[in-house]
Amino acid sequence: MxxxxxxxxxxxxxxxxxxxxxxxxxxxxxxxxxxxxxxxVKVTLGVVGEVNEPWDYVIEELKEKENIEVELVKFTDYTTPNNALAEGEIDLSSFQTEIFMDNYNRDHGTELTTIGYTVMAPLGLYSEKITSINELKDGDTIAIPNDVSNEGRALILLQTAGLIKLDTAAGLVPTTEDVVENRLNLQFQTLESNQTARALQDVTASVINSGMAVDAGFIPSEDAVFLEPVTEDSKPYYNVIAALSEDVDNEVFQTIVAYYQSEGTAKVIEESSKGSQFPVWDEAK
Incomplete structure (x- = not known):
């Protein structure tokens, strides 16, 4: 037992x-x-506007192939995202031209730095009242952006259209004070960049940045009364991916740039912008 x-x-x-x-x-x-x-790996990227098809494509590719998760932080103006990047509230930004960033750095004592080029997004003159610059009349009012680089760019656009002449000494950053010939006695209303599209009901025409025009429902290549030409002199207006200077060699950030600068992204840019924006990373090398 x-x-x-x-x-x-x-x-x-x-x-x-x-x-x-x-x-x-x-x-x-x-x-x-x-x-x-x-x-x-999580990265925050500041953009301006609601329409971001190229970045939507890049984000999917990065998540699937590199396990990098990019979150778009959307802004409605051109100053706040630079402030956020400078303060470390976001990791990267992709919304501005290089000349705009250079002016921001000069005015704020910051060191935001280009880590990659994206597109050339031509500035355009838009109107609800005319369909050709030949229809502009004496004393008509044109709204233009009021920040240094975009005001200068808008005035150069109007000069290219044959509407005004500027003092050559002003270079790439003329102001309305540098208009030396104005045969139609055009009046200029300077506004925040995100207000120029909203001003269309109150002015004869308005110079609107490409992203703002798209958000307002325009197709730049089809709806602009006059569109900025893309030439060898356009490089200051190339859009960039920006980071803090100490992050220029960050491998994750460089991977994000590489995925943006791809044939797949170029196709999305062509389709989503209907030919209104142009990849420039090869030209920028």
């Missing part, structure tokens, strides 16, 4: 030992499986 009791106890102990080993193996496998799942 004692022997039977002893054998039963021994069998029960062995069963408990094997079960414990099984549970330990299961827990170990579970821990190993968890370790194999790598958390994505």
């Amino acid at each position: 004692k022997n039977k009791t002893f054998l039963a106890t021994l069998t029960l102990s062995a069963s408990l030992f094997l079960a414990a080993c099984g549970n330990a193996a299961s827990d170990s496998a579970s821990d190993s499986s968890t370790a194999d799942v790598t958390e994505p």
Whole structure:
């Protein structure tokens, strides 16, 4: 009887030992499986406007192939995203021309730096009242952006259209004070860049940045009364991906640039902008 009791106890102990080993193996496998799942690298990217098809495409590619998760932080003006980048509230930005960024750095003592080029997005003259610049009349009012680089760019656009002449000494950043010939006595209303599209009901025509025009429902290549030509002199107006100067060599950021500067992205840019924007990363090299 004692022997039977002893054998039963021994069998029960062995069963408990094997079960414990099984549970330990299961827990170990579970821990190993968890370790194999790598958390994505997260990056925040500041943009302006709601329409961002090229970046939507790039974000999907990065998540699928590189486990990099890019979050778009959307702004409605051109100053706030630079402030956010300078303060470390976002990691990167992609919305501005290089000349705009250079002027921001000069005015704010910052060191935002280009880590990659994206597109040339031509500035356009838009109107709800005329369909050709030949219809402009004496004393008509044109709204233009009021920041240094975009005001200068808008005035150069009007000069290219043959409407005014500027003092050559002003270079790329003329103001309305540098208009030396104005045969139609055009009046200029300077506004925040995000207000120029909204001013269309109140002025004869308005110079609107490409992204703002798209958000307002325009197709720049089809709806602009006059569109900025793309030439070899356009490089200051190339749009850039910007980072803090200390992050220029960040491998994750450089991977994001590489995925943007791809044939797939170029196709999305062509389709989504209907030919209104042009990839410039090859020309910028």
